[in-house]
Amino acid sequence: MTRATLDNGLRVVVSEDRSSPVVAVAVYYDVGFRSEPEGRTGFAHLFEHLMFQGSANLGKTEHFTQVQGNGGTLNGSTHLDYTNYYELMPSGALELALFLEADRMRSVALTQENLDNQVAVVQNEIRVNVMNRPYGGFPWILLPPVLYATFTNSHNGYGDFVDLESATLQDAQGFFDRYYAPGNAVLSVVGDVDPEEVLRLAAQHFGDIPARDVPARGDFAEPPPAGEVRHVHHDPLAPAPAVAVAWRVPDPADLEAYLPYVVLAEVLTDGDASRLQDRMLMKDRTATSIGGYLGIMGDPLDARDPTPFLIEVHHPAEVSADVVLATVDEELARLAADGLDDAELARTVARMRARYLREVDPVLGRAQAMAVCEQQRGRAELVNEVPGLLDAVTREQVQAAAATLRGDRAVLELRPGGAA
Amino acid sequence: MTAPATRAIPAPGAPRPQKLPTVAERVLDNGLRVLAVRRPGVPLVELRLRIPFAGKGAAHTARGQLLGDTLLSGTDRRSAERLAADLQGLGGSLSASVDADRLSIGGSALSASLGGLLDLLAEVLTSAAYPKDEVAGERDRLVQELAIYRSQPGVIAREALLSRLYGDHPYGRELPTADDVAAVKAGQLRSLHGKRVAPAGSVLVLVGDLSPARALGLVEGAMAGWTAAGSAVLTPPVPAVVPGPAVLVDRPGAVQTSIRLAGPAPVRTHPDHAALTLANLVLGGYFSSRWVANIREDKGYTYSPHSGVEHPPGGSRLTLATDVATDVTAPALVETLYELGRIATLPVTQAELDQARRYATGTLALSTASQAGLASTLSALTAAGLGLDWLREHPRAMAGVTVDAALEAAATYLAPERLVTVLVGDAAVVADPVARVLPLERG
Numbered sequence A: 001m002t003r004a005t006l007d008n009g010l011r012v013v014v015s016e017d018r019s020s021p022v023v024a025v026a027v028y029y030d031v032g033f034r035s036e037p038e039g040r041t042g043f044a045h046l047f048e049h050l051m052f053q054g055s056a057n058l059g060k061t062e063h064f065t066q067v068q069g070n071g072g073t074l075n076g077s078t079h080l081d082y083t084n085y086y087e088l089m090p091s092g093a094l095e096l097a098l099f100l101e102a103d104r105m106r107s108v109a110l111t112q113e114n115l116d117n118q119v120a121v122v123q124n125e126i127r128v129n130v131m132n133r134p135y136g137g138f139p140w141i142l143l144p145p146v147l148y149a150t151f152t153n154s155h156n157g158y159g160d161f162v163d164l165e166s167a168t169l170q171d172a173q174g175f176f177d178r179y180y181a182p183g184n185a186v187l188s189v190v191g192d193v194d195p196e197e198v199l200r201l202a203a204q205h206f207g208d209i210p211a212r213d214v215p216a217r218g219d220f221a222e223p224p225p226a227g228e229v230r231h232v233h234h235d236p237l238a239p240a241p242a243v244a245v246a247w248r249v250p251d252p253a254d255l256e257a258y259l260p261y262v263v264l265a266e267v268l269t270d271g272d273a274s275r276l277q278d279r280m281l282m283k284d285r286t287a288t289s290i291g292g293y294l295g296i297m298g299d300p301l302d303a304r305d306p307t308p309f310l311i312e313v314h315h316p317a318e319v320s321a322d323v324v325l326a327t328v329d330e331e332l333a334r335l336a337a338d339g340l341d342d343a344e345l346a347r348t349v350a351r352m353r354a355r356y357l358r359e360v361d362p363v364l365g366r367a368q369a370m371a372v373c374e375q376q377r378g379r380a381e382l383v384n385e386v387p388g389l390l391d392a393v394t395r396e397q398v399q400a401a402a403a404t405l406r407g408d409r410a411v412l413e414l415r416p417g418g419a420a
Numbered sequence B: 001m002t003a004p005a006t007r008a009i010p011a012p013g014a015p016r017p018q019k020l021p022t023v024a025e026r027v028l029d030n031g032l033r034v035l036a037v038r039r040p041g042v043p044l045v046e047l048r049l050r051i052p053f054a055g056k057g058a059a060h061t062a063r064g065q066l067l068g069d070t071l072l073s074g075t076d077r078r079s080a081e082r083l084a085a086d087l088q089g090l091g092g093s094l095s096a097s098v099d100a101d102r103l104s105i106g107g108s109a110l111s112a113s114l115g116g117l118l119d120l121l122a123e124v125l126t127s128a129a130y131p132k133d134e135v136a137g138e139r140d141r142l143v144q145e146l147a148i149y150r151s152q153p154g155v156i157a158r159e160a161l162l163s164r165l166y167g168d169h170p171y172g173r174e175l176p177t178a179d180d181v182a183a184v185k186a187g188q189l190r191s192l193h194g195k196r197v198a199p200a201g202s203v204l205v206l207v208g209d210l211s212p213a214r215a216l217g218l219v220e221g222a223m224a225g226w227t228a229a230g231s232a233v234l235t236p237p238v239p240a241v242v243p244g245p246a247v248l249v250d251r252p253g254a255v256q257t258s259i260r261l262a263g264p265a266p267v268r269t270h271p272d273h274a275a276l277t278l279a280n281l282v283l284g285g286y287f288s289s290r291w292v293a294n295i296r297e298d299k300g301y302t303y304s305p306h307s308g309v310e311h312p313p314g315g316s317r318l319t320l321a322t323d324v325a326t327d328v329t330a331p332a333l334v335e336t337l338y339e340l341g342r343i344a345t346l347p348v349t350q351a352e353l354d355q356a357r358r359y360a361t362g363t364l365a366l367s368t369a370s371q372a373g374l375a376s377t378l379s380a381l382t383a384a385g386l387g388l389d390w391l392r393e394h395p396r397a398m399a400g401v402t403v404d405a406a407l408e409a410a411a412t413y414l415a416p417e418r419l420v421t422v423l424v425g426d427a428a429v430v431a432d433p434v435a436r437v438l439p440l441e442r443g
Helices: A043-050 A062-068 A091-106 A111-131 A161-166 A169-179 A195-206 A255-269 A274-284 A322-339 A344-359 A363-377 A382-391 A395-404 B060-069 B080-089 B112-128 B133-150 B151-166 B178-182 B186-196 B212-222 B272-286 B288-298 B326-345 B348-368 B369-383 B390-399 B403-413 B427-435
Strands: A002-005 A013-015 A024-031 A075-077 A083-090 A185-191 A229-237 A240-247 A289-294 A307-316 A409-416 B023-027 B033-038 B043-053 B093-098 B102-110 B201-209 B248-250 B256-264 B306-310 B318-327 B420-425 B440-442
Touching: A002 A195, A013 A363, A024 A091, A043 A075, A043 A111, A043 A161, A043 A169, A062 A075, A062 A091, A062 A344, A062 B348, A083 A363, A083 B348, A083 B440, A091 A195, A091 A307, A111 A169, A111 B256, A111 B318, A161 B272, A185 A195, A185 A363, A229 A289, A240 A322, A240 B151, A255 A274, A255 A289, A255 A322, A255 A344, A255 A382, A255 A395, A255 B248, A274 A289, A274 A307, A274 A322, A274 B080, A274 B133, A307 A322, A307 B369, A322 A395, A322 A409, A322 B023, A344 A363, A344 A395, A344 B043, A344 B080, A344 B288, A363 A382, A363 B102, A395 B033, A395 B369, B023 B112, B033 B212, B033 B369, B043 B112, B043 B369, B060 B093, B060 B102, B060 B133, B060 B178, B060 B186, B080 B093, B080 B112, B093 B112, B102 B112, B102 B369, B133 B178, B151 B248, B151 B256, B151 B318, B151 B420, B178 B427, B201 B212, B201 B369, B248 B427, B256 B326, B272 B288, B272 B306, B272 B318, B272 B326, B272 B348, B272 B390, B272 B403, B288 B318, B318 B326, B326 B403, B326 B420, B326 B427, B348 B390, B348 B403, B369 B390, B427 B440
Parallel strands: A013 A185, A229 A409, B033 B201, B248 B420, B248 B440
Antiparallel strands: A002 A013, A024 A083, A024 A185, A075 A083, A240 A307, A240 A409, A289 A307, B023 B033, B043 B102, B043 B201, B093 B102, B256 B318, B256 B420, B306 B318
């Protein structure tokens, strides 16, 4: 891995992989839902759309035509703690990809017409992914207001329609100026490239973007729920109930304290041999599907504190949410009391390691993992160390983690049909 | 401060030619065709097995679906839980699913565990037990899942579209009914497995950090006992599509209308295929297309319009799909029909054609740039009777497509009068305006 920091503060990480003639370029800005001000829910995501609407040397949609018209694919996405933009291209197009990212980092071009258009597009994105489908926003939009008390952590990152329609060009320019400073970003490049050449081209294209102040990161801290906080959501489109339960976990910055929870989630829910699947899907038949993961968006290694451990269960109407929760509690208590044996831990970690390797085999997956590790932990190298860190998690740590998941938690029940 | 100077967009260098990986191939004595490709990178192996599994009738659909769900629910030597735990221990996974054409088993494992993965796979293929209890549990679960699945507007639209396109052909009803699933017995699954989970006509693909010769040897050893005598049953060709009035499926209160248009498309080896690939891209096959520019980036009617060509073995099809805000359903249809009519009657520009060609050629190379991507691509091509050579032949064919050829393909396959249309939305709001645009019947 090769790295550099440009004079304007942009961090660059590069990894060479000659197995295919392709290159992945990813730019991560250190801003997400949690940095949105009140009255502007959904703004970080709306702004992500605006970054595709043109810049100093590129017209509306030209970013797309330049990438796709040269044989590449691209996208962007907005998360709690970052917004990313990426291209996967034939390696001959490395410089083009860097130029395109630099151009919009230097100066996004904002017009009222494009803003209005993208507000409408985002509203349709919310309709298709949330409003027009059963279980829309379950649990990623619906659970945070139960788990958290502050606006920062609890609000809907897709945004309220009124807030989206209230967004102005001034808001957008202000957001860009504040959060899209080169010093608030990481550029990650992986693929069929010479790392020194990448650093040279990065300096050439990004180097003259003026440095701007990097905003101090907001304080997202808040206490965990005291006792059980419970909410019932009525979903008129859903044919069957579901329940999600979430506990706060240690700050992911402390990997030694945090990773046992990541392993615990798999011990409970990964595959037919996992504790909850075996018990609820195969033996009790009290569930139709079970998921367990870290992070509201299932992003164990790319969310900052505070972040939850989450279990979601779809269950038949004949089974109450209380029965589901009691079973989860029983299995957690059993783990906390009796622990697990070496074989169970070893097979669980074996698959986690393999799955992680599978994620970082494609150059784009690796570029993304490197970028977020560099951004949140200052160490892109962590990508190579994750398998070893998972191996180092002990039975005792997993057992101790299970023992902490008790009554201080958020429960979201989803019931089919309208409110009574 | 002076205005920033205009900067020239750098031209990309010529693509580095991609060496096609070498495929080691063997047909075993039992008829199983095995392909192995070394693609180092991470120390994993990807596995794809396709077993032809076509059949007629609603009962077959229900049994096939449940067979896929219970194939891994234990063998005569291992319980479901033991099998899952042993797979996990290999850093591995296996999953199975059945559609109208085939039983697909996909998986991966740490490359050091390839032998173990193959042994477990062979055990499943030769002695899956379909225990009564597990089958009953999965059967109830499938009934619940079907209800959830069928509550999704995308699934409602797909079922209506496929039924409209294919009627009684197996493609016309991909999913079983809850009643048909509830009637399935464990013994029927064991019997179906015995008849149809056979090596003849099946293809196993392995890609990853492996030695092809050694991998073929491991497969030969592991699969020697898979001797089921069944013969492959292939999907019958789909009937001709009969265009007619649009079908509207009522979904009261829906905030969007799901719009789908579809029609037949040429198979990959057809002389029209390359030209249609490019015409479809210009129309709506990628973000930089006319349809996206029109109904998303200009009008804001929708989030993700897309048109694409699929190649199921019974017959290829072209599908346009978009979900639009309810109040702009008819205007969105107007623009959609306009774009279809335009591309079917007027030539695309040379620049549009060249851009689509570079996209199609470049992304074809991207699709094989990971172990998983290469395994899936090789498996799909092999099932279609093609080899990796196609990754070279298709770009060559596209290179020869002229503006006139693209127009001819568009006239043949994209003309709106040749497509069927299905809408899922709030009929009380959208039926009248839509009926002003095209003939409409209630679904």
